[in-house]
Amino acid sequence: MTSKQPITAEQIKQFHQDFVSRETAPVIARAVMKNGVKASSEDPKASQRLNRVFSLELDTGAVSNQKHSGRCWLFSTLNTLRHQFAADNKVKNFELSQNYLFFWDRVERANTFLQNILNTADRDLKDREVSFYLSMAGSDGGQWDMAASLVEKYGLVPNYAMPETYNTNNTTEIDDVMNYKLRQDALQLRQMVADQASEREIADVKNQMISEVYRLSAYAFGEPPVKFDLEYKDDDKKYHREADLTPQQFYQDYFTLNLRNYVVLTNAPDHAYNKLYALPSQDNVEGGIPIEFLNVPIEYLKKSTIAQLKDGETVWFGNDVLQQTDRKRGLLDANLYHREELLDIDMTMTKAQRLASGQAEVTHAMTFTGVDLVDDKPNRWKVENSWGAENGEKGYFVMTDDWFDDYTYEVVVNKKYLTEEQQEIAESKAEKLEAWDSLM
Secondary structure, eight states: OOOOOOOOHHHHHHHHHHHHTOTTHHHHHHHHHHHHHHHHHBOTTHHHHTOSOOSEEOOOOSOOBOOBSSOHHHHHHHHHHHHHHHHHHTOTTOOBOHHHHHHHHHHHHHHHHHHHHHHTTTSOTTSHHHHHHHHTTTOOOOOHHHHHHHHHHHOOOBGGGSOOOHHHHBOHHHHHHHHHHHHHHHHHHHHHHHTTOOHHHHHHHHHHHHHHHHHHHHHHHOOOOSOEEEEEEOTTOOEEEEEEEOHHHHHHHHOOOOGGGEEEEEOOTTSOSSEEEEOGGGOOSTTSOOOEEEEOOHHHHHHHHHHHHHTTOOEEEEEOTTSSEETTTTEEOTTSBOHHHHHTOOOOOOHHHHHHHTSOOOOEEEEEEEEEEETTEEEEEEEEOSBOTTTTBTTEEEEEHHHHHHHEEEEEEEGGGSOHHHHHHHTSOOEEOOTTOTTO
């Protein structure tokens, strides 16, 4: 390890000289100070690459809006399910309740959080795994498998049966309360373990803590319906009604997808390919569908996505939407901003290096609804987002294929689209990853 070396006055003089010696420095400085890095470096040819015409395009209707919340994983999952309902029942803009599953996620996730705290109660609070659990206590982000587990256990309801509330549209306030409460509960349970309380005493206290989370969720989101009347008019204006459905009946009777037939294909080149990985630290439902990833080269993500789209089914995908993106116009292009050329710096990193260093992460989930194929190869992709109709073209984004390469990390596809070898791997025992792994 080298010794500490303070910046000297001579170095500062050199830094200044390096800056002023560049003839373009004043022009670049004016542009960046006035307009920012993105506007100053945008590629004017991007609009040509991002023409909104697709050779394969599913008819999916109006988009949803997660507003100020981290529930994209739920929205994208429910988008794939509602599209199936819409196609089967000829009702294009039917929407499922995100609030309903979000309520149960709060309760279920409290249970797994408190159990993880008990499982690590003998460790120091500064232990990396303990710190991770405490940092994520009241998080509202998630994975596809988490949403699938909730659907499998609790079923589904239409949006009108449990509509959005202020707190689902703006989760910051209730997340703050949940974080505070669960961290306080964590300290209490750890102290009970240190005091050698009985398993029965600990279980009773834990149960009361979960009951309090249920109460907080009911205050913020409303209690979930036990039964509801299914009512809708189809696209031919024909009225349909079925009374007294339970959420499980609705799911079983109206949705044909077997969620256990799906697999998360991931492209994480900082991990070994053709391996199944698990992330048990983020499982939200005890006994539910485990969070697993089958890591393969990027071409398999594209191939399976195209196959599923050709069969008329949309595709959930996890990505880093914060990179090379114009949110307002709905543009996703790996060469949208030429920051290296503008600032004259080297920003070269491979996808593996970005994942390993923490530069890359899965920040969002969206839905593929179309693709433009040229000579059977993808040129650009149609993307359904959950940021409302005011972003993109009525809520739909367009993505270049190189953005898929660089910033798409997961797709959820039916196992039938995998190779025989991949299907075998998907059924094998997964290698458990640490809670802080880059695949989180």
